[in-house]
Amino acid sequence: MELSTALALLASAFLGTAVVIANVGLRYLDPARGALVSIPSTTLLFGVLALFLFRGEGWNAAAFAIFAAVGLIFPALVTFLNFASNRLAGPTIAGTISSTTPLFAALGAILFLGEPLSSAATAGTAAIVLGVIALTARGSGPPRSWAAWVILLPLAGAAIRGGAQAAVKGGLMLWPDPFIAALVGYCVSSMTIFAANRAFVPRPNAPLARRGVFWFIAVGVCNGLGVLAMYAALNSGRVSVVSPLVATYPLVTLMFSAIFLREERFGPRVLLGVALTVAGVVVLARA
Numbered sequence: 608m609e610l611s612t613a614l615a616l617l618a619s620a621f622l623g624t625a626v627v628i629a630n631v632g633l634r635y636l637d638p639a640r641g642a643l644v645s646i647p648s649t650t651l652l653f654g655v656l657a658l659f660l661f662r663g664e665g666w667n668a669a670a671f672a673i674f675a676a677v678g679l680i681f682p683a684l685v686t687f688l689n690f691a692s693n694r695l696a697g698p699t700i701a702g703t704i705s706s707t708t709p710l711f712a713a714l715g716a717i718l719f720l721g722e723p724l725s726s727a728a729t730a731g732t733a734a735i736v737l738g739v740i741a742l743t744a745r746g747s748g749p750p751r752s753w754a755a756w757v758i759l760l761p762l763a764g765a766a767i768r769g770g771a772q773a774a775v776k777g778g779l780m781l782w783p784d785p786f787i788a789a790l791v792g793y794c795v796s797s798m799t800i801f802a803a804n805r806a807f808v809p810r811p812n813a814p815l816a817r818r819g820v821f822w823f824i825a826v827g828v829c830n831g832l833g834v835l836a837m838y839a840a841l842n843s844g845r846v847s848v849v850s851p852l853v854a855t856y857p858l859v860t861l862m863f864s865a866i867f868l869r870e871e872r873f874g875p876r877v878l879l880g881v882a883l884t885v886a887g888v889v890v891l892a893r894a
Contacts, residue, residue: 611844612892614836615852621833623859627867629826635819642686643800644820648827649834650797653790660786670782671791673774678795681771682830685764687803692760702743702857704761706736709851711769716846720777724847731890732851738883741876742857772850776841785838793831848891858884 632641689705709732716722775788782788833856840849858881 609844609892611840611842611849612852614840615844615849616855616888618833618836618840618853619856620859621829621836622853623856624863625826625829625833626856626860627863628822628829630864632819632822632826635816636823638690639687640815641819641823641826642690643804644815644823645827645830646682646686646793646800647797648824649831650793652828652831653786653793653835656786657790661790662784665782665784667782670778671787673778673781674788674791675795677771677774677778677788678792679799680767681792681796682834683796683799683803685767685771686800688760688764688767692757692764695757695760702761703740704758705765705768706739706743706854707762708765708768708772709736709847709854711766712772712850713769713847715770715773716776719773720780720846722845722847727890727893728845728847728851731887732847734883734887734890735851735855736887738880738885738887739854739857741880741883742861744876769850772837772841772853773846775838776846779838779842783842785835785842788838789831789835792834852888852891855884855888 629641629645636644692704713722713724713728713732717724775792778788779785833853837849837853840853861877861881
C-alpha cells in the first residue's frame with residue numbers, strides 16, 4: 608500500500624471518529640456553537656505542534672496565499688453551509704449530495720493541475736460515491752417542504768470541499784509542507800468563524816455548556832489530525848485517489864456508531880453501501 612493511500616485512510620478514520628464524537632457533543636451544544644469551539648481548538652493544537660513541526664523551509668508566497676484562501680472557505684464556510692443545508696433540506700439530502708465531493712476534487716485536479724484520471728481511479732471513485740450515498744441515505748420521510756434551490760447549499764459545500772483539496776494540492780506543489788498548509792488554513796478559519804459568530808451562532812453571548820465544550824474540543828483534535836493526514840496524503844498522492852479515500856469516513860462513523868452509540872442497524876442498504884465502499888477502496892489502493 609502506498610503512503611498516500613495509508614494517510615488518506617488514516618484521515619478518513621479521524622474524520623469519521625470526529626462525527627461520532629460530535630453526535631455526543633450535540634446533546635449539549637448546537638452545531639454552530641460546537642464549531643465555534645472545535646475549529647479554534649484545532650488551531651490551538653496546531654499552534655502547540657508548531658513548536659515541534661514548524662521549520663519554515665521552502666517559503667513560497669504564492670503557496671501561503673493559497674493555503675490562506677482555502678482556510679477562508681474550509682472548514683469555516685463549509686461548516687456554515689452544512690448547518691444551513693441540514694436545517695433547510697434535512698440531513699438525508701444534505702449528506703447524500705455532500706457525497707459528491709470526490710467528483711468535484713477530481714474535476715478540479717484535472718482542469719487546474721493537469722492530473723490524469725485513470726480508469727481504475729474512475730471506477731473506484733464511482734463505487735465509493737455510490738457506497739457513501741447508500742450509507743448516508745435514510746428511508747422515506749415526510750414530503751419535501753423546501754424549495755428546489757436549497758439543493759444548491761450542500762452542492763456548494765461539496766464543490767468547495769473538492770475545490771479546496773485540489774487547491775491545497777496546487778499549493779503543496781509550490782511549498783511541500785502539509786503542516787504549514789493545515790496551520791495557515793485553520794488560523795484563517797478561526798478568524799473567519801469568530802467574525803461570523805453573531806450572524807450564525809444563536810445567542811452568541813450565552814455561556815457554553817462545559818460538557819459540550821469538552822466533547823467539541825475532542826472533535827477539533829480529531830478533525831485537525833484528519834485534515835493534517837489528508838494534506839500529507841495530497842502532498843505525495845493524486846487528488847483523484849486521495850479524495851475518494853478520505854470520503855469513506857461515513858464507513859468509520861457507521862462502525863463506531865454501531866459499537867458505542869448503538870444507533871445503527873445493518874440492513875440491506877447499509878450492507879450494500881459497505882460493500883461498494885470497500886470495493887472502491889480496494890480498486891483505488893491499486894490505482
